[in-house]
Amino acid sequence: MIPPEEAEAWICAKCGAPLKILKVEFSYMKGNFTVDLPACAGCGMVLVTEDLALGKMAEVERILEDK
Amino acid sequence: MAEPPRLYESALVRQATGNTIRPGGLTLLQRAMELCAMASGARVLDVGCGTGASTTYLRHRYQLRAAGVDLSAKLLLEGSVTVPGLPLIRGRAEYLPCRNACLDGLVCECVLSLLPDSHATLCEFNRVLKPGARLIVSDLYRRAPDENGQAEVSVPCCVASARSHSFIRKQVLSAGFELQLWEDHSYLLGNLAARLILDHGSLQAFWVKVFGETAGQEIAHAVAASRPGYFLMIAQKRI
Numbered sequence: 001m002i003p004p005e006e007a008e009a010w011i012c013a014k015c016g017a018p019l020k021i022l023k024v025e026f027s028y029m030k031g032n033f034t035v036d037l038p039a040c041a042g043c044g045m046v047l048v049t050e051d052l053a054l055g056k057m058a059e060v061e062r063i064l065e066d067k
Numbered sequence: 068m069a070e071p072p073r074l075y076e077s078a079l080v081r082q083a084t085g086n087t088i089r090p091g092g093l094t095l096l097q098r099a100m101e102l103c104a105m106a107s108g109a110r111v112l113d114v115g116c117g118t119g120a121s122t123t124y125l126r127h128r129y130q131l132r133a134a135g136v137d138l139s140a141k142l143l144l145e146g147s148v149t150v151p152g153l154p155l156i157r158g159r160a161e162y163l164p165c166r167n168a169c170l171d172g173l174v175c176e177c178v179l180s181l182l183p184d185s186h187a188t189l190c191e192f193n194r195v196l197k198p199g200a201r202l203i204v205s206d207l208y209r210r211a212p213d214e215n216g217q218a219e220v221s222v223p224c225c226v227a228s229a230r231s232h233s234f235i236r237k238q239v240l241s242a243g244f245e246l247q248l249w250e251d252h253s254y255l256l257g258n259l260a261a262r263l264i265l266d267h268g269s270l271q272a273f274w275v276k277v278f279g280e281t282a283g284q285e286i287a288h289a290v291a292a293s294r295p296g297y298f299l300m301i302a303q304k305r306i
């Protein structure tokens with residue numbers, strides 16, 4: 001979980017606004033999920049950090065793909 | 068000595084599964100009811116009803132005379148507060164408070180895998196059902212090939228103690244049922260596992276939060292070794 005102050009250190013390249021921790025919905029295979037991630041409140045761009053991508057997102061992908 | 072935590076009473080499980088306390092919520096019950104097409108007024112028992120979410124659903128959606136039975140006083144109390152007057156009884160699946168051959172249907176969701184003697188329980192289900200009546204079971208099952216290699220765990224946990232498809236099938240037939248349907252719905256368990264990972268960082272972290280460091284690690288390993296899946300089964304009491 002990224003702390004709010006760390007999220008705000010990132011600036012959306014399109015909107016110029018700091019990112020905030022927002023509830024982000026995503027779908028993968030037959031599942032719909034909501035997760036708190038740094039995102040731009042203006043355009044909806046979501047930041048997926050390397051730690052997240054290689055950590056729990058990788059575990060989620062492995063589970064959902066039934067590997 | 069304090070009793071080990073019950074997974075189905077855990078706040079963390081409730082947070083991820085809501086009132087039904089199982090993967091998929093009412094999805095598989097709805098599927099089973101479409102297939103069984105029970106007449107309104109049919110007498111059905113929801114064994115392991117928890118807070119009575121399925122009992123309520125069966126009564127309101129299908130106008131069945133459904134009642135629930137569960138071991139957990141905590142969950143039954145919650146159910147009776149949520150839906151006053153809902154017929155919920157405290158009891159064990161192995162000793163149902165019913166006469167012989169009095170039920171048109173029996174629903175048992177995510178319960179058999181938790182019981183020490185699932186065969187005796189299936190025989191009890193057979194006793195209370197009318198000939199030709201339906202048994203609807205949804206539960207976890209072991210997909211890893213070697214059942215003999217089942218890991219011993221020190222606390223009761225349905226995910227770690229799930230049995231194989233062939234084991235369950237043999238028990239159902241031996242208890243006096245004809246198997247009418249077996250469907251794999253493991254994606255529902257996968258979706259729940261994914262939600263737990265997103266909420267807690269990893270499945271291992273989730274198990275440790277529920278059962279503590281030692282038992283949590285033990286269960287995490289047992290679960291990974293058994294490769295649990297999730298099924299819907301419909302069986303009919305032999306006529």
